[in-house]
Amino acid sequence: MNMFGLNGKVAIVTGAATGLGQGMAIALAEAGADIVSVGLGDQSETAQKIAAVGRKFLAIDADLFSTEPIQGVIDQVVAEFGHVDILVNNAGIIRRADAVDFTEKDWDDVMNINIKTVFFFCQAVAKQFIKQGTGGKIINIASMLSFQGGIRVPSYTASKSGIMGITRLMANEWAKHNINVNAIAPGYMATANTAPLRADEERSAEILSRIPAGRWGTPADLGGPVVFLAAPASDYVSGYTIAVDGGWLAR
Numbered sequence: 001m002n003m004f005g006l007n008g009k010v011a012i013v014t015g016a017a018t019g020l021g022q023g024m025a026i027a028l029a030e031a032g033a034d035i036v037s038v039g040l041g042d043q044s045e046t047a048q049k050i051a052a053v054g055r056k057f058l059a060i061d062a063d064l065f066s067t068e069p070i071q072g073v074i075d076q077v078v079a080e081f082g083h084v085d086i087l088v089n090n091a092g093i094i095r096r097a098d099a100v101d102f103t104e105k106d107w108d109d110v111m112n113i114n115i116k117t118v119f120f121f122c123q124a125v126a127k128q129f130i131k132q133g134t135g136g137k138i139i140n141i142a143s144m145l146s147f148q149g150g151i152r153v154p155s156y157t158a159s160k161s162g163i164m165g166i167t168r169l170m171a172n173e174w175a176k177h178n179i180n181v182n183a184i185a186p187g188y189m190a191t192a193n194t195a196p197l198r199a200d201e202e203r204s205a206e207i208l209s210r211i212p213a214g215r216w217g218t219p220a221d222l223g224g225p226v227v228f229l230a231a232p233a234s235d236y237v238s239g240y241t242i243a244v245d246g247g248w249l250a251r
C-alpha cells in the first residue's frame with residue numbers, strides 16, 4: 001500500500017474555486033484523488049489545474065450559507081463516482097470590526113458558514129461513509145485563531161475555536177467506523193481572506209515580524225498536510241489540529 005497515495009479516492013473540497021481550497025484540491029489530485037469542488041464563484045481555474053494533473057473534476061454550485069444543499073451534493077457525488085472518501089471543509093468567511101461595534105449579522109453570517117454548515121456537512125458525509133462501510137477522512141480548516149484570541153474578528157475566533165472542539169468530538173464518536181476527523185490550522189496566508197491585512201502596511205509588518213519563516217503562507221503550503229490527513233499514513237491520527245503557520249505558534 002502507498003501510505004500517501006489517493007488513487008481511486010474521491011475528495012469533496014468546499015470553497016476550492018480560490019485560495020487555500022484550490023491549493024489543497026491540486027495537492028489531493030496530485031496524490032491521485034478525483035476532486036469535487038463545492039461552492040460559489042467561477043470554478044474554471046480550479047477545473048483547469050485539476051485537468052492538468054490528469055484527475056477527474058466536478059464543480060457543484062452551492063451556497064453553504066445554508067445547510068440545505070448538503071445532502072444533494074453528496075447524492076450527486078455518489079451518483080457520479082459511486083462513493084466519497086474524503087471531505088475537506090474549507091469554505092469560510094471573515095468579518096472584521098472591534099468587539100464593541102460587532103453586529104449580530106456579522107456574528108450570524110460567520111457562524112452559519114464557518115461552523116454550522118461544517119458540522120452538518122461532516123454529519124452527512126459520515127452517514128455516507130458508514131453506509132459505504134469504507135471509513136473515510138474528514139479535514140476541517142481551522143485557524144491560528146482556534147488557539148489565540150486575535151483582534152477585531154470575534155465571530156471568526158468563536159467559529160474557528162469551535163471547529164477545533166467539534167473536530168475532537170466527531171473524531172471520538174466516529175473512530176469506531178474508521179472515520180478520521182482532523183483539522184488544519186493555517187497561519188497567516190496570502191489569500192483574499194487576508195488582503196485587508198496585507199494592504200495595511202503597519203499591520204502587515206507586525207504580522208510578518210512574528211512569523212519565523214519570514215513570509216506569509218501560500219495555498220501550496222497546505223498540500224503536504226492535507227494529503228497526509230487524507231491518506232492511509234494518518235490512519236492513527238484522530239481529533240488533532242495541525243498548525244501550518246511558518247512557526248507562528250511556536251514563537
Ligand SMILES: NC(=O)c1ccc[n+]([C@@H]2O[C@H](COP(=O)([O-])OP(=O)(O)OC[C@H]3O[C@@H](n4cnc5c(N)ncnc54)[C@H](O)[C@@H]3O)[C@@H](O)[C@H]2O)c1
Pocket residue numbers: 014015016017018019020021038039040041062063064065090091092093094113141142143144185186187188189190191192193194
Ligand atoms: N488566509 C488565511 O490566512 C487563513 C488562515 C486560517 C484559516 N483560513 C481559512 O481558510 C479557508 C479558506 O480561506 P482562503 O484564505 O482561501 O480565502 P478565500 O476567500 O479565497 O476562500 C474562501 C472560499 O470559501 C468560499 N465561500 C465563501 N462563502 C461561501 C458560501 N456561502 N458558500 C460556498 N462557498 C463559500 C469562497 O467562494 C472561497 O472559494 C477559510 O475557512 C478561512 O477561514 C484562512
Ligand SMILES: O=C(O)C(=O)C[C@H](O)[C@H](O)CO
Pocket residue numbers: 094096143144145150151153185186187188189193194197
Ligand atoms: O487576524 C485576522 O484578521 C485574520 O485575518 C486571521 C487570519 O485570516 C487567519 O485565520 C489566521 O490564522
